[in-house]
Amino acid sequence: MLSKSHLKALSFIREFIVHEGYAPTLSEIALGIGIRSKGVVHRYVQALAQEGVIELHAGRKRGITLPEPNKERDMTLPLAGRIAAGRPIEAIEDQVRVDLAAFFIGPGRFALQVCGDSMEEAGILDGDMVVVAQQEHAADGDIVVALIDNEEATLKYLRRNPQGDISLIPANSAMVPMVYAAERVRIQGVVVGQLRTYGKR
Template sequence: MLTSKQHELLLFIHQRLAETGVSPSFEEMKEALDLKSKSGVHRLIGALEERQFLRRLPNRARALEVTRLPGMGQPGVSAPAAGQAAMGAAGAAGGAMVSDLAAARARKAAAALPADAPAIAVPLVGKIAAGLPIEAIEDHEQLAVPQALLGAGEHYALQVSGDSMIEAGIFDGDFALIRRTDEAREGDIVVALIDNADATLKYFHREKGMVRLDPANSLYEPQRYLPSRVKIQGKLAGLLRRY
């Protein structure tokens, strides 16, 4: 049986993965569970791993996957197998492979995508900073994306530039798949346009009348702006990586 804190953490991670495809940061987990230090989060994660409710994805910073929930038996499909299925579908869409960050969304859409899974073209509208804000470059290219990775709504793609989101599994050169929206909830990974000129990819928070944009890299500081300076251009829906 799980302790109340283990159960609470597992459900929090599961909900965040279902909503964004991105596991929460240790700081977010600490705050959500009202713990005094991140060491408590590490102990809880270790206990969930031992009980096979949770696994760390190899070679990815801060990448977690919920393998089962309380009351469920052992998962029928292993995480590596499901991840390989998603990657194979992305390869059929022009050589792009789905990263572990987007694999959760792919598995939710289809447990095993066929090799000839249909792809759709989404606009590739330029580069997005995952470090300090840079000017969003408006290009007119198209990117082929497996249809199963995209939910309802209008989408576009941006190529990531910088390293401030690496702890969320988002790396320089990745293609961020963005669902167009002008609204964001606390903790969403968003495309934020600053002063109608500079775009950046960050976690969205509200703090004392300000908008706080948080990186996922301990080397970077949060950015704070008056709400009037920030426009939400979309939310992260998935991620593609070329090899």
Template sequence: MDDKPKLTARQQQILDLVRQAIEMTGAPPTRAEIAAELGFRSANAAEEHLQALARKGVIELLGGTSRGIRLKSDTLKAVHQAREAKEAQQLRMGLSRSKELNDRQFTLPLAALAQLSLPLVGRVAAGQPILAQEHIEQSYAVEASMFTQKPDYLLKVRGMSMKDIGIMDGDLLAVKKASEAKNGQIVVARLGDEVTVKRYQRNRKGIELLPENSDFEPILVAEGDESFALEGLAVGLIRGQMFN
């Protein structure tokens, strides 16, 4: 017998929207964002559907924050499976672009719900590990369950080369340590004395680090260039104004 809760078409649409937001950015949408996306007249309509989903056991609603939507373990497992299937399909098709981060970015929930402490990396000295103690400005507490992948640190974004997908100067990028990336992923890379955030693309020329701002040029990294190192993958974003 199938014990999977039966959802209405609208409830499934909202659940898919929440899944997509968490998969893309590491955080759920607000009620207002759900209402705007689906054409509701007010956030109250989104709240009613979320309450119904909570009663059916596919999500939990947390008080005290507008982004207090948590997927239940079975639902979160489905997110992981969907993400893995999507990445496998992208790899097979050789897509050069992905929707890892799109122009709809969501901030993380309030620190009052914290379960995870992440170091904030500021300026990085040449030749030093990115998580060296002298690079850590402070630590921030975030809700661990809001990430489909656990980040290892936060990086303060410098400049506007990624503004077209909503990554702005002063934002805090949640980063998972990694030494490899797939085409289309947003990465943190080291180039000599600099650490940069770009979209990763490998082709016959070598590795290209692509900006998301037409005012900036792509960076070509030749094969064997020892000044290049991949530091990690972007798995979420915290808006800089949250800490101003």
């Protein structure tokens, strides 16, 4: 996943190529984005190349080029199923893929479509897509994908209670938290992004 610093370097490289007609050197990039270390710039450039937003040509002083406009990149994540935002429902794997912006792409990330209104006060509405970072640990207050009894998945705020059980808390004042013994709940991921289309659904 590209950081703000990576994107700043990418923006400078693109603008430099457009205005000068050739690529900047590492020293010129460092000067242009306001850092001193060419080593840091080198790491930025390598990361940009790994993401496919620039191309590197070994042995050339100005060996950076931009990809051809018609070069296709896979900017999708698997739509892993539908996730309950009301009563828990089974999360069923799907073959559909969802196009996402580059900053949503990362190792272990996947998309889920929200069903229900239990997270509406957190701004997560029925039909929205959430982007989830797959991980088994989460902090209290995170919005998590929780698997209950290895059968049902739900999207809720996580809270660990002093007595050792776990509350899965909706963001809907008309609903009550669901409380489970800790061994019944397995964290599958933490929400890191959200997508919504407007108009007809």
